[in-house]
Amino acid sequence: MGDEVRIIPGAEPWSATGGPVGVLVLHGFTGNPSSVRGLAEACARAGHTVELPRLPGHGTTVEDMLTTGWSDWSAAAEAAYEDLAGRCEQVVVAGLSMGGSLTCWLGTRHPGIAGLVCINPAVAPSEDMRTLVGVMVEAGETLMDGIGSDIAAPGVVETAYAQTPLPPLLTLFEASAGVVADLGRITAPLLLFTSPEDHVVPPGDSDVLAAAVSGPVERVSCDRSYHVATMDHDAAMIEERTVEFVARVTS
Numbered sequence: 001m002g003d004e005v006r007i008i009p010g011a012e013p014w015s016a017t018g019g020p021v022g023v024l025v026l027h028g029f030t031g032n033p034s035s036v037r038g039l040a041e042a043c044a045r046a047g048h049t050v051e052l053p054r055l056p057g058h059g060t061t062v063e064d065m066l067t068t069g070w071s072d073w074s075a076a077a078e079a080a081y082e083d084l085a086g087r088c089e090q091v092v093v094a095g096l097s098m099g100g101s102l103t104c105w106l107g108t109r110h111p112g113i114a115g116l117v118c119i120n121p122a123v124a125p126s127e128d129m130r131t132l133v134g135v136m137v138e139a140g141e142t143l144m145d146g147i148g149s150d151i152a153a154p155g156v157v158e159t160a161y162a163q164t165p166l167p168p169l170l171t172l173f174e175a176s177a178g179v180v181a182d183l184g185r186i187t188a189p190l191l192l193f194t195s196p197e198d199h200v201v202p203p204g205d206s207d208v209l210a211a212a213v214s215g216p217v218e219r220v221s222c223d224r225s226y227h228v229a230t231m232d233h234d235a236a237m238i239e240e241r242t243v244e245f246v247a248r249v250t251s
Contacts, residue, residue: 008159010034011059014052016044021250022088024081025052028097029172030148030161032059036096036230042239043246049088053080062161066142069171077102081110090114090250094242096230097122097201098172101179104209108182115249116186117242119193120227122201124180124208130173137166150199150227158228183212190217191245193229193238200227
């Protein structure tokens with residue numbers, strides 16, 4: 001129970017029981033379920049069974065996150081997927097930022113997934129960034145300024161951590177190389193949302209993803225939004241297009 005007490009208001013996991021189509025929604029690095037809650041609720045309103053987990057170390061305190069890494073987040077994402085797949089006839093997976101990385105990772109491992117939705121996915125960190133963070137971690141540094149709340153809409157704030165935990169970030173960078181190498185295994189249809197002005201993940205990551213997968217890709221530009229597009233000016237459009245995509249790939 002100790003962990004539960006400290007959950008940031010709105011950062012709780014969320015689920016909805018619906019029809020035979022399941023939608024797994026995954027949040028980003030240092031973020032929490034609140035950043036993609038609107039997308040999850042839109043899928044539930046469309047009649048689907050929805051799971052929006054709170055990934056380990058997220059939605060409480062940044063100190064809690066320091067002891068976690070990619071192996072924890074990917075295990076939680078896979079457990080949520082397996083649970084949903086056990087209850088539903090078809091499953092679509094959607095994710096923002098690192099949630100997009102996890103969505104791709106699941107897509108490389110589970111060819112039965114009906115469709116993938118990625119919003120500003122983090123898939124190909126630059127070698128410079130990887131080296132910089134590696135040097136900081138080796139020097140004993142554990143935290144740097146946060147990356148949350150990159151939103152164009154005035155007055156909208158994401159309840160992400162104010163600081164970025166460096167050792168966990170390094171595990172994300174290390175895992176991404178393996179994910180990129182396996183992207184060709186993805187045959188499921190991909191709906192890919194990209195903000196041309198993103199101050200957290202370069203839009204080029206979306207280009208890498210689109211070029212590497214083996215299935216059909218539908219690209220949508222979020223021209224009015226920054227990184228957290230699911231809470232930004234394009235949120236309603238993302239929800240609408242996702243619901244339409246889920247209906248199409250599971251029909």
